[in-house]
Amino acid sequence: MSEVILEIDAVVKRFGDNEVLRGISLNLHRHEVVCLIGASGSGKSTLLRCVNLLETIDGGTITLFGQSLTDVRIDPDKVRRHTGMVFQSFNLFPHLSVLENVLVGPVRALKRKRSDVIDEALQLLERIGLRNRADEYPDRLSGGQQQRVAIVRSLAMRPALLLLDEVTSALDPSLVGEVLDLLRDLAHTGTTMLIATHEMNFARDVAQKVAYLDGGILVEQGTPEEIFSNPQHESTRLFLERVR
Amino acid sequence: MVDDTDITLSDETPSFFAPRRKQFLLGRRAVVASVVSTTLIIGGLVAAFYLAPGGAIVRHDFFNPHDMWESLVGNHHKSLNSVGLGLLINIRVFLIAEVFILTFGLTLAWTRMTKSPVLMPFRILAVIYSDIFRGIPVLLVFLLIGYGVPGLQLGFISNQSPEVYSCVALILTYSAYVAEVFRAGIFSVPHGQILAARSLGLTNATTMRRVILPQAVRTVVPPLLNDFISLQKDTALLSVLGVIEAVQAGTIFQDAKFNSSGLVVASILFLVMTIPLTRVTDGLIARDRNRRLASS
Numbered sequence: 001m002s003e004v005i006l007e008i009d010a011v012v013k014r015f016g017d018n019e020v021l022r023g024i025s026l027n028l029h030r031h032e033v034v035c036l037i038g039a040s041g042s043g044k045s046t047l048l049r050c051v052n053l054l055e056t057i058d059g060g061t062i063t064l065f066g067q068s069l070t071d072v073r074i075d076p077d078k079v080r081r082h083t084g085m086v087f088q089s090f091n092l093f094p095h096l097s098v099l100e101n102v103l104v105g106p107v108r109a110l111k112r113k114r115s116d117v118i119d120e121a122l123q124l125l126e127r128i129g130l131r132n133r134a135d136e137y138p139d140r141l142s143g144g145q146q147q148r149v150a151i152v153r154s155l156a157m158r159p160a161l162l163l164l165d166e167v168t169s170a171l172d173p174s175l176v177g178e179v180l181d182l183l184r185d186l187a188h189t190g191t192t193m194l195i196a197t198h199e200m201n202f203a204r205d206v207a208q209k210v211a212y213l214d215g216g217i218l219v220e221q222g223t224p225e226e227i228f229s230n231p232q233h234e235s236t237r238l239f240l241e242r243v244r
Numbered sequence: 245m246v247d248d249t250d251i252t253l254s255d256e257t258p259s260f261f262a263p264r265r266k267q268f269l270l271g272r273r274a275v276v277a278s279v280v281s282t283t284l285i286i287g288g289l290v291a292a293f294y295l296a297p298g299g300a301i302v303r304h305d306f307f308n309p310h311d312m313w314e315s316l317v318g319n320h321h322k323s324l325n326s327v328g329l330g331l332l333i334n335i336r337v338f339l340i341a342e343v344f345i346l347t348f349g350l351t352l353a354w355t356r357m358t359k360s361p362v363l364m365p366f367r368i369l370a371v372i373y374s375d376i377f378r379g380i381p382v383l384l385v386f387l388l389i390g391y392g393v394p395g396l397q398l399g400f401i402s403n404q405s406p407e408v409y410s411c412v413a414l415i416l417t418y419s420a421y422v423a424e425v426f427r428a429g430i431f432s433v434p435h436g437q438i439l440a441a442r443s444l445g446l447t448n449a450t451t452m453r454r455v456i457l458p459q460a461v462r463t464v465v466p467p468l469l470n471d472f473i474s475l476q477k478d479t480a481l482l483s484v485l486g487v488i489e490a491v492q493a494g495t496i497f498q499d500a501k502f503n504s505s506g507l508v509v510a511s512i513l514f515l516v517m518t519i520p521l522t523r524v525t526d527g528l529i530a531r532d533r534n535r536r537l538a539s540s
Binding site: 052054077078082083085087089091093094095104105108110150153154157 | 434436437439440441442443444445446447450454455458459
């Protein structure tokens, strides 16, 4: 297997008295897709946010490309430029057109020239079939289209890995498919992804590794086959029964 | 899951008709009712004004056409200042103060929200500042600056005209309010927007400039215009420092001719100045509300 790019080691996160992550350890290899599953509040989203430094951890270490993210010399902006994040609620910028949404990262964060990026941006929109909507504003698009634009907005930064936080949970059931198809497509082209999801079938299809979280603890991890067909822990079994 | 409680849905057939008392004011009768009540109230107010025991005297003292005209244009020979020309000073002070208030207000808001450790003392000062200047009546700020600063004998700073001190007093007071308006606008942008911007690797400053401020402006404009309407009116306070603006010109006229028509003229001029801005503000608020209703 290829090199490990992200090592999460015994990570602890507290919000006041509430311990949300209780010593989570997980590795991610290049070109690997890892799905985090578990009930709401189990710590999946928090874990993703910690990797993207949107939250600071209270214990343990997160190492990205051999550099510890808790080192005070780390520039969070640089870390975030290499770790794309997609949110449940899309969070497209409503005052910018679809194209501008895709351009804003490369132009404003990477300081690349607009004219150099514009073709790439249009290609990305082409890839999700929304090139003809490039000049429209996000509120004219359906939820599924908005979320696909949000994914492409992250991709435009050419991140080393993509963090996806329940990206289909806010969508109408009829729109979930188009977003999952895009993620499948990304997985097949070797995009490294850490995905928090409630879509078990998707996780089974796409992930090389599935990790089950419960109450801030990583109960077990393994191949989709191991987790879904032969879970070792009682709580994993119960969870899978409930969501089935 | 069925519970063993006594609460079940109703089997009765409900009636939806309004009670008789309410039915009376429905349909065409509603229009008639509103016309009648409007005529009664407005007519009553006008009648009270005309029939009051001192009505004739007040009409002569406040609404005398000849005196109103004379106070509006002024009378050089009787050294009566023109209320109309006085208003130009109000307008000038308003326009100049406005620019400084916007700049200073945004700076204050930004200072209060920045997280840079170096700016810590300024952050504390900004909080104290906004507490002080939102707490002291504007009139007192005028008096303290207008009489206090010249007393300091600080050369250039102490040798300014009352008009300049008035401007400074307005800027100091209104910046505190405007800063709060800016802050509220910035806080009104959903947190997800900030998360999305930061996760793209945009710096704090770029996020503010490219993501937060453009969205905050829309929420900020109506309350900002409201503040400017009161700013326009508060330029009347220039009179306490002896600047001969509209109100002061009216008072001079009143003292000289024992007639208050100049004050009414000043009021009318202030209305002419503020009403356009008031209408624009209400229009923007309505438009914003409609847009929000349409999108939800």
